[in-house]
Amino acid sequence: MKEFTYVKAPDMDSALTALRTPGTQLVAGGTELLNWLKEGIEAPDHLVDITGLPLTGIGVGPSGQLRIGALARMSDLAAHPEAARERPVLAESLLLAASPQLRNMATIGGNLQQRTRCPYFRADTALPCNKRASGSGCAALQADDTAQLAIFGWTRECAATHPSDLAVALAALDATVLVSGADGERRVPAVAFHLTPEEAEPQHHTALGPDELITAVEVPGRPSARLSHYLKVRERASYEFAVVSAAVTLELTADDTIGSARIALGGVAHRPWRLTAAEEALRGTALADNDALRAAVAISFADARPLPGNGYKVQLAQRAAVRALRDAARRGGPGANGGSR
Structure with a gap:
């Protein structure tokens, strides 16, 4: 060092x-x-x-908007009543991330700036990695084991995935990342904060400029956030990054029909991947119609490009999204979604 x-x-x-x-x-x-x-x-x-x-505060505005300081600790946000009660997907994503010791130290802004856990990016020896040395190649794509790589948004330069659980929840919540620099403050949608290799050179990880820092994250106050859930599929139950994850927010009508849904996936791309086509197709779908739920979610996978070793993620991610929808709905009851159910 x-x-x-x-x-x-x-x-x-x-x-x-x-x-x-x-x-x-x-x-x-x-x-x-x-x-x-x-x-x-x-x-x-x-x-x-x-x-x-002074960036540690967590507060709620008049419209119900949750403002999270970039230096707030993960454990503080997970325990905050506005996350645990009003936005359970947020608290769940934090509690399923890292260990209690790390959550007591790690900040919200720092979590969003994590780098990929691709073993070739983090290798002790100098293996080809375009994220570390532009133009050197991608050792992951040259290897036989591509099981953990992306199925969306990858290129021959990089097929890594992003590890943040929190980022996936924020994408489903339509959150905004507030960034400050020499030119003042700007607002970046959470779903666009991380860059895929299709959008920028692999060594550019986020939309953050070299002279900018994150000051806060804002999460809109919506009734749908109450019916929300974060599902994390991992290889072991403790302190492990997601193979696939799904964050869902849901709005139901009185007859258990989906009024609106937002779905973001983790473990499938270098950013949280919103299933926008599926979200549109789910409108008006009966929650009890499992075949219809699966068909709607599958629409967003028409653009999936699995590698020889990770085709399993296509089915796994779809099943995770459907299960997350059902788990979110179980939080419903009289008065859920502000009385729409």
Whole structure:
């Protein structure tokens, strides 16, 4: 690990000014950055500690909008009543992520900036990886084992998947990521915050500029968020990244027909993957009609491009989405969705 300078930013202006110096990285909880340093993924000249910035708050606005400071801890958000009661998909995604120790340290902003867990990206030895060294190739696509790779949005340059559980829930909730830089604040839809290799060179992971930082995440206040669920399929029950995951929000009519649904998948692309075609097809579908649910979800998989070793994800992801819809609906009852049921 190379030597670097360390300074604690006293305010936002200081942090943004420091970011204009090449070779500067921000550090907060450090649970991800420490991995990058040890694995040689990053080798900054300067570290700027932003834990003193006033970005830890979690609050609800007049319209029911939930505003989450970028430095709020994962465990604090998971325990917050607006997440646990009003947006269960949010709390579930956090409680199924990492370990309790990491959740007590990791921040919301840092979680969204995780890098892929592709073993070739994180390899100790110098294997070809376009995310680490542009133009070097993709060792994952040259290997026999492609089981964990993407089925949407990949190219021959990169077929990695994004690991954040929280990002999948935020995509289903139509959340917005607030970003500040030298040119002021801008708003990025959560579903567009992470970049696929189809949209940018693989080494560009997010829409965040080099001189920008996340200040907050805003989640709209919608009745559908109450009927929501996060389903995570993984190879073991504890501290494991998703093979496939599904985040769902649901609005039901009085006769158990789907009024609206939002579905985002994890483990299938380098960003949370919204099933927009399925969402449209699900409108007016009876929740009890399992065949209709499956057919509607399957529409969004017409563009799936599985690799030789990960075709199983196509069926697994569809089944996860249908099950998440049903699990979300079980949260219903008199008064669910603000009285629409």
